[in-house]
Amino acid sequence: MKAIVARETGPPSVMTWTDMEPPRPAPDECVVKVEACGACMHEVLVRRGDRAQGTGFPIIPGHEVVGEVVEIGAAVVDFAVGDRVVANQRQRVCGKCRECRTGRETRCPRKVFLGDIGLNGGYAELVAVSDGSLVKVPPGITSPHVAIASCAIGTQLNALRDVAHLEIGETVLVTGAGGGVGLHAIQLAKASGARVVAQTTSPEKVEAVRQAGADEILLVERGADYSKDVMEATAGRGCDIVLENVGAASFLSSIKTVALHGRLVLVGEVQKVPPPVEVDLVGWRGRDITIHSAASTTRRQLEDVLTLIERGLVTPVVTDTLPMSEAARAHEILESGSATGRILLVPDTAA
Ligand SMILES: [Zn+2]
Ligand SMILES: [Zn+2]
Structure with missing residues (x-):
């Protein structure tokens, strides 16, 4: 597959469109064929090395994913190949700790965010996400703009x-x-x-x-x-x-x-x-x-956002859609502060 990879901190040009091994799903993961991934100021901070919690290069950035499930791990029961899903910013939370057990999984100490550390982000043609961090998109929502629902x-x-x-x-x-x-x-x-x-x-x-x-x-x-x-x-x-x-x-x-x-x-x-x-x-x-x-979104909150979008009460505002290979240009727009609304990246094959 192709993905945007950054091997070190630096300007937008450190992100290059690269051939990568496709992800293999862990038992609780789905491999999602990315339809769109939001470009967020969070990734700019990660790329610059300005994320307070640190980074771990090389990375595939990106945590605002919508796409189609194309492969499931052996333990996945709630999703099937062909489901259209939105990722809830994280590759996984533990599901067992005090925070996860009290509806505050955004603060799970064992959470793994998509795109912060390692080659697990959504600026890619394929991304592996655990079943606990995915929500099915209601059939009434067809726009790729739903990628930004969580963040x-x-x-x-x-x-x-x-x-x-x-x-x-x-x-x-x-x-x-x-x-x-x-x-x-x-x-x-x-x-x-x-x-x-x-x-x-x-x-x-x-x-x-x-x-x-x-x-x-x-x-x-x-x-x-x-x-x-x-x-x-x-x-x-x-x-x-x-x-x-x-x-x-x-x-x-x-x-x-x-x-x-x-x-x-x-x-x-x-x-x-x-x-x-x-x-x-x-x-x-x-x-x-x-x-x-307040930071981030629980899965319940993401489900509720999708309901609000489906009912027409909230509309995701996306003002630019760029091919994923031009992620550097998306970051330049973000850093200039000129973007009204959000920027989406779509795989080059779909652009
Ligand atoms: Zn974001
Ligand atoms: Zn937890």
């Missing part, structure tokens, strides 16, 4: 519904609203009956933010304090939920906008060592707010 949509469902416990009628601030995750957060919040205030620093992304359903759009200078704008947009009350998709650069503005009894959920922060942030403890305590973080 770009499931993470935000995790944050909004299962961490922040969004209630109908609440107000949600989405920062980094024009990016690949922000646009889906807006859609999810609207589908949940929330009012959405969206913050973006990119004039060229405003239209996409509007189309995603934002009620108020705040176009602010990069690095500027936008808390006053949010307070104005909410009649001085602030937001019940602040979904912080940017991180240190906007955290201090964001925390000032959390309403009484509100929740801030940190989702984004791509710097390996972000600058420390100073928080006003008096303001924090005076409003009884809570601060959370």
